Amino acid sequence: MVAVAVVDATEPGNVGTIARSMKNFGLSDLLLVNPPELDPEGEAYGFAGQAREDVLPEARELTFDELVAEYHTVGTTAVTNEDATKHVRYPFQTPAELAEDLAGIEAETAVVFGRERVGLTNDELARMDQVCSIPASADYPVLNLGQAANIVCYELRDLTVEETQHPDERHERADQQAVEGLNEQFGEFLEDIGHPEEKRPKAKRLWRRFVGRAHPTGREARTLRGIFRRAGQRIERAENDDTE
Template sequence: MSGADPGTEPNEDSAGEPSARRKPVVVVVEPETPGNVGTIARAMKNFGLTDLKLVNPPELREDGEAYGFAGHAREDVLPNADEVTFEEIVENYHTVGTTAITGEDDQSHERFPFKTPAELRASLKTVDAPTAIVFGREGRGLNNEELSQLDEVCSIPADDDYPVLNLGQAATVLLYELRELTVDETQLPDTEVVRAAEPDIERFHEYFGDFLASTGQREHHREKNALLMRRLLGRAHPTEREIHSLLGTFRKATTKLEHADHLAAKYDEPVYPRE
């Protein structure tokens, strides 16, 4: 295992401008359980990180817990992990220490002020620097002396009765929140919605108005429900397929209601119950 390396400079495009932000490295200080190291490596793999650095780690055997918990990270992240000293990380990186226990005010300088993972993401998004996310021990975390040497402090909001997360869980939550900085593409499909054409949406509102009339509602109720539907679709941004499906459904419902009225009149039967 080699020592701490702040990494290479980001790539430059043809204009000489940086084209990619350097991704953070992940540092685990004195982990006690190989399985947690493997879990962290797996989370790194999930969220586009590859550079794992370990301070005084336990033995990580290829047939042991670490590799068993690492998933596909056993192929690259874990075997390429560097063993480093805490001092090397402090000297070479902009450091973010993680802690579950924070200071409540500015009298606790080691643990206050602190950022939530979302706030940390917003902060790191505006700069490019060799950055290290530093996690502490399973049972005790980072101590005050260590935190005082780090540049920033991050804490995951949790229930006040039990705010301490398992080391692997904490790393997974934090790296998930930072994914906008580390993952270019995900397995999820494009989430942008193409809203149906406005004439089709207006045609739906006409059909819905006919449906309301066929139900026999009083006019002021029909007007209120028509407005509620307009507001609902305004928020929902229906797609072309969705609006066409709704059009067909309400058209058929209106036809059936009108047919029921016709049969009731033809055979002098009572109409179906109305309000």
């Protein structure tokens, strides 16, 4: 249900450390975007512990575009914004809050970690559905990649144990293709209503985060898309009437 994705890591040992953390806490699906070479005789496998037997060799390499298209994405960052006026890294959840939020959600989710030195860029975070940040001392809030992954994997451990909920209590989130379709429909709606072009990227980012936290069902996604589509058609008819 929950995968771990690492974007642009440069140190093989960090990839191995993350694989080991995943193995410790019951996670097995490792996704790698532009990874370093992972030599079976090198640091990655040396740091992976027992994860060298399954998690690391079975890791899947993919592009960033494929990652955001196929998964409900949660971007992790140490640097956050504390108010809604600067929204690329806001709102954010702690790892514990994230685990509670994802519990009971039927969705292919990827928790995404960035580069060792700079993490995920603003452009990459803007394409994430949710943001997660680890609360740390204001004097030195930056954790290294392995530390961050270890903390997040630990908090997500309850999602890897045997299900205890009754099936009727589960929230069946729309698949990622339907969610992306809803996001695209909202973008078209902004065009239809003449929302200022320079403000559209911000509006679409806010909408993505809103939908990311809401976890809409398939029916909810279809209903919202239908509303946006009908609104656009009505606007188009009204514009045509005005030109006649």
